[in-house]
Amino acid sequence: MKKILLLIHTLKYLKWPQFYFRLYRKFAKPRVGEEFSGVVPKRNSLWVHTALYSEKITTDLEATFLNSSKKLRFPSDWNNENHSKLWVYNLHYFEDLLAVGADQKYALHIRLINLWMDGNPVGEGNGWEPYPLSLRIPNMLKAWQAGLPLDGSHFSSLYAQASYLSTDLEKHLLGNHYFVNLKALLFAGIIFQNSRWLGLAVTGLVKEIPEQTLPDGANFELTPMYHSLILVDMLDMFNLCRAYPSEQTSKLTLLLETYIPKMLKFMQLMSHNDGGVSFFNDSVDGIAPPKARIESYARALGFRVHKLDTMQTSAIDSMPSGYMCAMSNGNKLIFDAANVGPDYIPGHAHADTLSFELSLGPQRVFVNTGTSQYGLGEKRLVERRTQSHNTVEVDGFDSSQVWSGFRVAKRARVISRSHRVIDDRAVLSASHNGFKKVSGGPIHFRQLELSENSLKVVDAFNGEYGTAVARFYLHPSLKAAINSECLTIIGENFEIKADLKNLQAQLSDTTWHPGFGLSQPNKCLELRFTAEEQSVEFTWKTT
Template sequence: MTGPAATAAPSRGASKAVRRGGPLARRRAWRHLPAEQRWARLVYLAKRGWFALPFYPALLPGCGEASPLATPPDPWPGRAEQGLALLGGLYRFAGQSLQAPAPLWQPAEASQAWLAELHAFAWLRDLRAAGSDAARRRARELTQDWLDRHARWSEPAWAPLTLARRLTHWLGQWDFLAASAEHDFRQAVLASATAQGAHLAHSLPAGLAGADLICAVKGLAIVGACLPGGERWLGHALGLLTRELPRQILPDGGHIERSPSRHLAALRDLIDVKAMLHAAGREPPVELEAAIDAMAPMLRLFLHGDGGLALFNGSTAEEALKIDLVLQRAGSRGRPRLSAPESGFQRLQAGRTLAIVDAGAPPPPGQDGQAHAGTLSFELSVGRERMIVNCGTPGADGGPAAWIAALRGTAAHSTLELDGRSSSEPLPVGLWSGPGLATRPQSVSCRREEAEGATLLELTHDGYKAGLRALHRRRLYLAAAGDDLRGEDRIERSEGARPAGFAIRFHLHPEVQASLLQTGDAALLRLPRGGGWRLRASGGTLAIEDSIYWGEERSRRCQQLVITGTAGPGTTVVKWALRREAGKRD
């Protein structure tokens, strides 16, 4: 898979809004960043010239020890198949596979995401999972080669986030990587880790934000707790952490980036910091304990019946076993949160049917690097089977840039698209602004009612107000038995507004098969285990189109149901209902 031409496009118009992002839009997004974050980015950019000076490495401290003071617990599993591939010279990172790349640390054909993964050394876990002496030798050979070639600052090898992740993995995999190695190797690793830790302390916050900043702070905390003389770095890391947690963790426990995958990553990093502090005999800050306790129930809100995450804002389903381990280490055994008004998500559950709804505004500027234009979209599962989904994204580690851009658009989500536009305008990656949003809904509202086991949501957003003079209202009602989901989408437009086409999309999981009934106003959906559901629609034309599902590491073809029509001035109403077929069990 190398790009959009290799498979079915997510849907018509999916990247139209993305293409409107240009230099002017990027500058507008840069101006909208919080002043503190803009200043931090400018300061780091200015420091890069200093870091590149020939004498800079001599200013960084070294370490004469051959063993760390402590090692951080690292229970996270690696992937043995990835480790075996590495032993065979195949490097598979960020959706890109390179066989025997040369030069190894900077092959010309490698993407930036691929390079970041290579230099971050997370693949040490995969070699450990391969479970052989050959894997251990390979880990040491690659580490020694990196030490020989990267004693001086360079990018991407010394980029703050990549550097912090490398320190985490070097020390977290110490027993596998270095504990039984020769003295000179162990000393060289710790000397380099000390220099990198000092550099990281000089660099942070480096304009990082959200889960990336938490990850970088974790790296600084770990190197500070593990290495001699690191007490000052540890203090700096905990200071940044106690400052960031109230900013990033919302009152309902949601992470400010509103991405289930980023929420999972941040929670996992916070758990690692807590475990490291315990291993080093330090008491975790109360803010850290409180954040972990609040985030775990919120993580459960995002879980489908198969144990994976809902696909909002750059998320993938992730591995259910990994999610279970995170919840276990967080000490969470409670029920999922059903309503998260500050984070803007709702969970509707009845019988074996579950709907997870994006009922909030996109994350604020500076925290919207993963944001998708999926306002008021929803996902639906029955038992352990996903039925209605969003298209997802090409992996948390990256993927083909054209696909990443297209899948951020509204058309790649199970919600209403108007005039081929997105409710928010995603931006391409830029040096100054990052891949944030140029425009977004200014007002998003949600009202929830529950009665006798049934749940009603009334939702509104004004993302189509500018230019189209339109308001989108959506009502979702899930009956108490869980066999009846009813929806209503209303487009309210000002007098004099020109007619505009609309499309209400229901992207289907690849295992779900759809067929249009002869009446033309209904479609039959078949789940893998034989369950049948029928979707009926009025107020538009119902059709089946091709789509794509990228909720896992690879793309898969799938179908989507699309209700189309034209919305002129006044109010346009589309009603639809999704009901279980009589006599069928899912």
């Protein structure tokens, strides 16, 4: 019965087309419906190339994806899921074609492409699933624009891949999957002058870009990692449309010019001072290209990149997405006062409402635990739960009902919010009703006050509950101890103190996951509530 209720509270948010296309895909099988003419396209000198990735496959076929390496053996490894299905997906993306130094590895890359063509018959295996198809097609065409010497057989294969994809769009999922489907068709449609693919792409993108990009520039799935990935897609499409201008793509180009600057600003807002992404929802470093490379690409295309002034005490409410930010004296706090992402596609959401992360200068201090894997399993579920984030868990319940690998049933809603600067403090506050919706529990209110040398966290409840625990996960590089009811945290250039008198506090051994497949030991401060309102203040000095 519980599983049925979870399913009901999950499915009720979906769009009707998602039901229709899920059923449609059971009967309408994808196919290659068009034949390559044999006319090899010509490169365009207006294309701007930027190396986006670090090396992923060495010249002796040592591949590293998701922080896991192995010596490749073909054809078996094209579908060898011993590491994980996602690892195999990454093998099919061909991102090494766009890595630093790729221009010195053309022979290897042509060999890999030939091996792929020989080992992946049409429609068979992971490589023909729509998501890997959608990444590989643009990656190969981008590498070709940069100088990779593709021949007629390669273009014939790309043409077949695009034709197959055009009959297998992920309209049952929508979101980032459907977005990259359309991007791939845009590349293939323009390069191969296929009006059907181009029409599908432009029509879809003109609708999806305003829907998937919120007014503050945030990608609507509300994960900083996917925001960076989609921003690269937007830059790629602008690059392509600028190199091949046409009346058919003029409206799309205008949309890209409008939204890319907003997305660049939002990436700045959600990044830590070290340049890495903040770990809200499914976000870790090492999947999207680094922020510096994305910004370099944007500048090369003529976009301005604005820097945030973290020295001045300020409070920012990026209300369309729900995220908030406070800065003072070079320190930066990022606060999740956002709802679960789009109701009909919350697969990358965590139960992390009112969690936060903090950096003092370039060093991260309070960090959410991150994401080490996708798929099904207890570890994936635990990493999505409230207990794995810098927020409060009530009576063992999650603020939103995350379940399975990518499901969410009842969801927390943020019901109040404010931001202001009072004297020398940036003050952010918000409340949510997740525990009331999920378990009949209380409304949770949280206020964060950041100054140049302190952070005060105030939590309060309106309603009844049994137990509540606030957690504060520390970056693994920090040393922490509790002595005589005082917490001490030692960083490279600072020392943090917190008076824990009258608080039920303990330090727990936990793990932090800065990337897929990675796990590092760290500490977590746990504060068990003894009253309806509780506060703790962390103060620091430089060393």
